[in-house]
Amino acid sequence: MIKFLFKGLIRDRSRSLFPVLTVVTGVFLSVFLYSYLNGVVSQMINSTAHYQTGHLRIMTQAYAQEADQNPIDLAFIGVDNLLQTLNEKYHQMLWTPRIKFGGLLDIPDENKETKTQGPVIGMAVNLFSEFSPERKLLNIKDAIISGRMPNKTGEILIADEFAKKLKVAPSDTATLISSTMFGSMTMANFKIAGTVRFGIAAMDRAAIFTDISDIQFALDMQDAASEILGFFADDIYNDEQATLIAASFNKEFKNPDDPFSPRMGTLPNESGLADYLNMVGSMAIIIITIFVVTMSIVLWNAGLMGSLRRYGEIGLRLAIGEDKGHVYRTLILESVMIAIFGSVLGTLAGVGIAYLMQVHGLDFSFLFKKTSMMIPNELRARVTFGSFIIGFVPGIISTVLGTSIAGVGIYKRQTSQLFKELEV
Amino acid sequence: MNNSYLIKTERLKKIYPMGPTTLVALEGVNLIFKKGEFSGLVGPSGSGKTTLLNIIGTLDSPSQGSADVMGRKVETLSHKSAAQLRNQHIGFIFQTFNLLPVYTVFENVEFPLLLQNMATSERKKLVMEALEWVGLADRAQSKPAQLSGGQSQRVAIARAIVKKPELVIADEPTANLDAENSHHIMKTMVQLNKGLDTTFIFATHDEKVMHYLKRKISLNDGRVEKDEILEREMWK
Incomplete structure (x- = not known):
């Protein structure tokens, strides 16, 4: 039939x-x-995970409340110890510290006078360590438009669009004017190693990328970071597992009475993507x-x-x-x-x-x-x-x-x- | 099944509601059809021929009285049982052939057997047999559109007899055919009646059909007016 x-x-x-x-x-x-x-x-x-929140994000409770403003004075100290603990307890994740900061980027002329300048958002990540997942996560190599990857301290990458606006090129010098973790003014000179474009408007407008050790030094943040991000090894977000890890971490480390105690949040909640x-x-x-x-x-x-x-x-x-x-x-x-x-x-x-x-x-x-x-x-x-x-x-x-x-x-x-x- | 008859109607009455009134299509019809009959229902339009065929063919049920078709009471048959009875024991031939245009002659004739879940080889044998009876074995792979009216009706006959039913009901089978084809079709059915002992009941106005009948039942206003056994040379 x-x-x-x-x-x-x-x-x-x-x-x-x-x-x-x-x-x-x-x-x-x-x-x-x-x-x-x-x-x-x-x-x-x-x-969002790679550039902003990770699959899991740890910040101090105080920092978390003002996270939009990158308040480095509320960042946590004792990052190395915390990273060691995280790697032991939650070894299925890759953990990496970051510092997000703001400031003014000043470009000097041949007389060391200001040629151009503009407000800048910066991201300091572990660029140099061979165990760092950051190069892969941020896909920096492919994002480079001109110049090269920073390979020593004192070198930065700058957003290509921003570089054109400031009329700078690789090997030029740029001065970051910002404030330290303790509120005092600071200035640090960097050499532009290259320009990058990530294809994400929010990142390409006015951003610089440095190694975290440079910014810890410049902003007086030894052993400090504004956040620690956790990524699943296969880079695929697993909400069930992330929620379990966050709950376990918060139960052990989060102290409601201490605004500087760490708290962990998952990608959907941290990014407002839920x-x-x-x-x-x-x-x-x-x-x-x-x-x-x-x-x-x-x-x-x-x-x-x-x-x-x-x-x-x-x-x-x-x-x-x-x-x-x-x-x-x-x-x-x-x-x-x-x-x-x-x-x-x-x-x-x-x-x-x-x-x-x-x-x-x-x-x-x-x-x-x-x-x-x-x-x-x-x-x-x-x-x-x-x-x-x-x-x-x-x-x-x-x-x-x-x-x-x-x-x-x-x-x-x-x-x-x-x-x-x-x-x- | 009673051996003395194939179909028996007793005080058969069929009433159709027509708005506030009713229309009596059949009124007290008492008939017996024996196996192997070649009978015709004749009469003017509205005399009840098709209504009687509907009831005998289990397509409709009586309003009053009873109709026994091959041992089954039509008035008590469920839709499913009636369909089963038609599928296994009754063949239908229509005025307008009603062949399925997308299927070949072979497939059109095969269709009733598909409903009986018969093995392919058995089906093929029966279909070819039926097509040989109607003289169209060589047109098995043709489409209905490639056939003449007479050939199409012969395919319809093959479809009706392929399952070797006890009863074939034909409503005006020659109405759309010319004289030559009408005689050809009737001769085919006479041969089948003789060869297979299949009972044929016709509803017809056509004199050419009447010429072949063994028995002629005249209906008028839903009543049997005359029931005659005809002496024909061809049946001797």
Whole structure:
């Protein structure tokens, strides 16, 4: 019977082509949008984790309350001990200290007078240690536009856009004017080793990158850091595990009465992404629901048109002794065949285009010029295992649902009218 | 099943509601059809021919009275049991052939057997047998659109008899055919009746069909007006 139905579907294009095209279109859009949304969210999570919060972030409670302002006077001291403890207790994570600071970057002319200057945000990370994960996390090597990586103390990288604004180039000197951890004014000279562009507007506007030891020295922060970030070894955020680690750490180290005691937070909470990620999760469900409903209505109508076209055939089948339930089930079976075929084609098309968008991406930098979110300028899709199966949900549900509703008419056929109906 | 008859109707009545009134389509029809009959229901439009065929064919049930078809009471049959009875024991031939256009002649004839979950080899044998009976074995792979009206009706006959039913019901089987094809079709059915002992019941206005009948039942206003056994040379 299945072979018989399949032959009918293949030969009668009006019975298969329109439903298949509808399913292909809906599944293609579902797969592509899912993969693109997935890619954007993944990029956002990765950028936020790598450049801002880590998968886990430790700060003093006082610092955490003012974290937006990078208040280094509230940073914690005793970083080496804490890092040792973290590496022993939570060895599944990679731990790395960072200092975020602000100041003024002054560029002197040949007479050591100010040529240009501008406010700057700085990030001090462990650039020199061979065990440091930072080079990989920040993808510094690939971000270098001109010059080279700093390889000795006193060298910095500067955002390419910022460098152009200040009219500086590699090997020029720059002076950081800032305040120490204890509030006194400080100045430190650096040599620009290279310029970088990360493709993230918030990072590329006005940022410098230094080794943490240089900034600890310049800002009087020996054995201090504004934060310690933890990353899963495979660089994939695991919320369940992160929450467990944070709870265990806070239970042991966080003291509500001591504002300088450390506290640990997870990526979604630290970045304020929790609600956003929930919303994105809901968006995926909303997108699929919209496609299921829309496609169901279209396929319901297609089913009704098909039923009208096949009125004679269905009547004949009832007359020669096919049970109504059996006719109905064969229609559903046909729809499942169409759904599977359409879903496979739609998924292949969706995954194919999504893969192209994963490789090439779309440049949205014109939208992100003023954003402070850690979102890459070039948004790419991400093809995952889910991309290969997500399309089957709207593809199969809508086709079967549409046919189920359209096919109900079979139960309303009066067999006593069949002679009349079949002799028209 | 009672050996003395294939179908028996007793005081059969069929009433259709028509708004505030009712229409009596059949009124006290008492008939017996024996196995192997070649009978025709004749009469003007609205005389109850198709209604009677509907009930005998288990497509409809009587309002009053009873209809015993191959040992089953039609008035008590569920939809499913009626469908099962039609599927296994009754073949239908319609005025407008009703072949499925996307399937070949072979597949059209095969279709009733698919519902019986028969093995492929057995199906193939029965289909080819049926097509040989109607003289269309060489057109097995043709599509209905490639056939003439007469050939299409012969395919419809093959579809009706492929499962070797006890009863074939034909409603105006020659209405869409010219005289030559009508005679050809009727001769085919006579041969099948003789060869397979299949009971044929027709509803017809067509004189050409009447010429072949062994028994002619005239209906008028839902009642049996005349029931005659006809002496024909061809049946001797």
